[in-house]
Amino acid sequence: MTFRTRRPLASAAGALALLIVAAACSSSDDPASETGDSVAAGGDLTVAGPIPIENLDPHGPASMDAGTQLAARAIFSQLVVSTGSGEFEGELAESWEPNADASEWTFTLREGVEFSDGTPVTAADVVASFERVLAGEGPLAGNFGGYTVAAPDESTVVFTSAAPDAAFLGKISSFFVTPQAAAEAGFFQEPIGSGPFVVESFEPGATLRLTPNAGYWDGEPALDSLEFQSIPEVAARMTALQTGEVDVTWSMPDDQIAALKSDSDLTVETVPSPGVLTMWMNGSTPALQDPAVRRALWQAVDFEAIIASLYPETGTPADSPISPAVLGYAPQEPVEYDPEAAKAALDAAGFDYGTVIRWQFSQANFRNFVDAVVSDLADIGVTVEPQEKEQAVFLEDLLALNWDMNLQQLGSQGYDAATNLGRLYTCEANRMGYCNEDLDRILAEAGSTSDTAQREELYAQAIEIIWNDGVGMYPMFVEQPYAWRSGVEGFEPVSDGVPYFDEVTVSGD
Incomplete structure (x- = not known):
């Protein structure tokens, strides 16, 4: 189908995430530094961002966490890389081909690829990695229900689904290949991969x-x-960037961007993102089980004013749970701010105003947004308790539904609604205590047809249900801001917030 010879650093607009990016300064003991000559390559690159790397296992419970994805792209290799809606390039895969109904996908591996310990990457490693994903039942496994995998020979891998799956390439773009030894205890403390870098510590x-x-x-x-x-604290991260301790970062607050742009030692660039600021409401929480209550809470928040105040550079009011850059996007009628109507709807639904709604989030840069929303809800008598959590605790509680509202930026891996809606909103996934059998049926049908127009129509139906049921509040489409110091060369911002660094070099005086 397609192949590639070099990883692109700048992907097309659209894809997921939040993270961390690169930085650099020339080594003080480099001979060229002593003479004042320019360093053409090499150097030490330092990366800092709002989401810590807690785990290096790309198959485990944190597989879709932005920190884990960032580390995985440096240490391991993917079969394919998504570069835009419906666009893919091969990494370990030299070519791939679906059968007539897209229920079977056959991949041919690139020859001569080795893990960093010198052992060859074979189809058996791909099979073991995929089976480990399925056995672990982490977030990524939700994309591959009913799948099996086989290796007819050392360079061929066949993925087979019980039903047609035209979105398979988008889903598999989140999958990394590790050695068969990855199943052994302690492997991910000093993992072996086939990516551009190896772990020192x-x-x-x-x-x-x-x-x-x-x-x-x-x-x-x-x-x-x-x-x-x-460096999760925004102020500390900005200071580290401006003093040169860190040379590149992203997800800067909008009120910092103008000041960064005025610094001649920095390059600042904002790129479109598939990210959507998402506030799920836990449908298993008694106070939030009624869609009328969830919609009323949404109506009580003046998101347009909050976005204009806090995100003038990077935010646009959203009209869908997924970004316009993603296959399946369908605009909906915005929920208009009307606190009086919201209060009346809560009263009519018998809402208990003695309820304290626990709202979890994990990033310091969300604090002002959280405070603004809490204030608007307090104006109609609704009490919300913000709970800022360490990333590891946040993820654990997220999967355990130990929250009433949850805030995060969500994207769609592979630029396909299947990796967002199809993975997260099913009854089986149970990611937000919400279950709708009609929605399940629509999502299953959308994921099984190879007709793009039909998929788009089905996802439009699914989005309408999600929007009208108030499964979450979807305030904002997000653009991703990056800033990097002079001396970093070859770095290109990527729309999914998970950059590669194998073509980056450092120069300086």
């Missing part, structure tokens, strides 16, 4: 230090080292 939630993989199939990176640091 890892302190969960703090620092991940990497060095180049000399045997990387696409050419050894020029960097001397790559370090990811966790």
